[in-house]
Amino acid sequence: MSSLKGGVGKTSVTSGLASAALAAGLKTLVIDLDPHADLSTALGLPAGQGTPVGELLRRPKKHDLRDHVRTAPWVSIASAKNKEDKRLVLDVLAGSSASALFDRPDLSRRDLHRLETLVAKIDGYDLVLIDCPPSFSGLTRMAWVTSDDVVLVAEPGLFSVAGTERTLRALKLFMAEYAPSITGTHVVANRIRDDFPEHAYRLKEMREMFADHLIEPALPELHEWQQVQGAAYPIHQWPTRTARAAAQRFDTLLAQLRRV
Ligand SMILES: Nc1ncnc2c1ncn2[C@@H]1O[C@H](COP(=O)(O)OP(=O)(O)OP(=O)(O)O)[C@@H](O)[C@H]1O
Ligand SMILES: [Mg+2]
Numbered sequence: 001m002s003s004l005k006g007g008v009g010k011t012s013v014t015s016g017l018a019s020a021a022l023a024a025g026l027k028t029l030v031i032d033l034d035p036h037a038d039l040s041t042a043l044g045l046p047a048g049q050g051t052p053v054g055e056l057l058r059r060p061k062k063h064d065l066r067d068h069v070r071t072a073p074w075v076s077i078a079s080a081k082n083k084e085d086k087r088l089v090l091d092v093l094a095g096s097s098a099s100a101l102f103d104r105p106d107l108s109r110r111d112l113h114r115l116e117t118l119v120a121k122i123d124g125y126d127l128v129l130i131d132c133p134p135s136f137s138g139l140t141r142m143a144w145v146t147s148d149d150v151v152l153v154a155e156p157g158l159f160s161v162a163g164t165e166r167t168l169r170a171l172k173l174f175m176a177e178y179a180p181s182i183t184g185t186h187v188v189a190n191r192i193r194d195d196f197p198e199h200a201y202r203l204k205e206m207r208e209m210f211a212d213h214l215i216e217p218a219l220p221e222l223h224e225w226q227q228v229q230g231a232a233y234p235i236h237q238w239p240t241r242t243a244r245a246a247a248q249r250f251d252t253l254l255a256q257l258r259r260v
Contacts, residue, residue, distance in 0.1 A: 001151050002143065004170075005163045006134035008155045009190035011038045012225055014131040016250040017257075018043070019234035022078050022090045023247070024254065026126040029069060032095030033115070033143055034133040035103065040095045044073040044232030053118075054098025057142075060118035069093055074234045081237050091125075099139055107138040112178060115142040127258075136170060144174060149184035149257065152213075155191050156202035165209060188253065189218035215256045217249045 001010040014030065021028040031053055032039040050070035056063045069091040079088055102111065119128065130147065132140040144150055150171060154164040164187055175182050187210045192199050206214055220242075228238050236247040 001130065001153060002132040002136075002140050002167075003134060003153045003164070004136055004167050005155075005160055008134075008153045008160055009219070010034075010134070010153050011042060011131050012229070013151070013153050013188060013190060013219065014039055014129050015042045015229070016219070016235050016246070017254050018072075018090060018129055019074070019236045019247065020250040020254040021127050021129075022074060022088055022234060023236045023251070025088065027089040027124060028127045028129065029091045029093065029122065029125045030072070031093045031115075031119075031128065031130045031143075033099055033130055033139045034095055035097045035100040035139075036133070037095030037097075039131040040092065042229045042232060043090075043092055045070060045092055045094055050092070050094040052096030052098050053093040053115075054096050054101065056093070056118055057099070057102055057114045060114045063118065065093070065118065065122045073232065077237055078234060089125075095131075099133075102138045102142065103133060103135065104138045107141065109178070111138065112142055112145050116146040119146060136167075136174075141174065141178070144171070144182065145179045147179075147182060149186060150182055151186045151188055151215075151257070153188050153190050154206065156189055156196075156199040156206070156218075158202075161202055161206060161209065164206075168210070168213065184257075185213055186215045186257065187213045188215055191221045192218040193221045215253065217252055219249055219253070220246055222246045 001014045003010055018030050051068045072090040072092050075088050075090050130143045132143050152164050152167055154160045224243050228235055235243055
């Protein structure tokens with residue numbers, strides 16, 4: 001999950017997809033690569049629990065990830081609410097400021113492969129989600145080299161749409177040089193308000209500009225997001241009608257991403 005622009009919803013979309021994956025019973029690993037570690041907070045991971053990914057990246061060949069992944073507290077929320085499946089898997093590699101060391105523009109080719117080396121030994125997951133910081137420095141590029149699919153999150157505004165267009169171009173250049181294994185480059189529109197004509201206009205523009213890349217449904221502006229994230233809850237367990245509608249959109253989005 002990436003974007004050059006900050007605050008467009010990368011972490012929220014990652015957590016929505018993680019919640020959808022948990023609800024669907026997919027074995028999922030989320031990697032919080034952002035030094036701000038917002039995703040670890042949204043997942044309710046207690047601070048200091050687990051070796052953060054930034055520390056593992058220093059010597060990626062040395063570590064066995066199975067010793068460092070932590071079960072997200074969401075698993076117990078989901079299994080308590082569903083009164084069932086203890087086999088639900090949502091594992092986390094925690095984020096921390098230790099990652100910042102690698103968020104440089106001048107990573108060597110060897111450094112670019114650190115995350116790939118770190119995750120190479122894991123298996124048994126249906127899905128791995130990586131939340132990136134808002135830049136195309138070392139961490140995001142490490143994530144791209146490691147990924148099959150890149151999702152760019154965009155808001156329905158002039159600057160965000162224009163920025164996403166530039167990002168797609170930069171991503172294509174990067175793929176040709178460093179990441180030929182990426183098979184999908186996607187754009188997801190976030191924070192759409194049905195009652196804003198400007199948003200309808202921008203969504204139409206995105207459908208035209210990013211025809212081959214835009215995956216739908218677009219995600220709604222959801223006023224509960226702050227509360228959901230503050231309570232460190234999976235959106236699928238939040239008891240409002242609007243949260244349930246948003247959760248359904250994440251289900252569809254996850255299905256789209258797994259199909260393309
Ligand atoms: N669809 C949405 N509806 C309402 N609020 C949202 C939505 N998506 C994101 N937000 C809010 O916008 C803020 C920024 O979102 P988020 O942290 O997910 O963005 P980000 O791209 O990960 O930011 P950063 O670039 O800092 O990592 C958060 O307070 C979040 O709750
Ligand atoms: Mg974020």
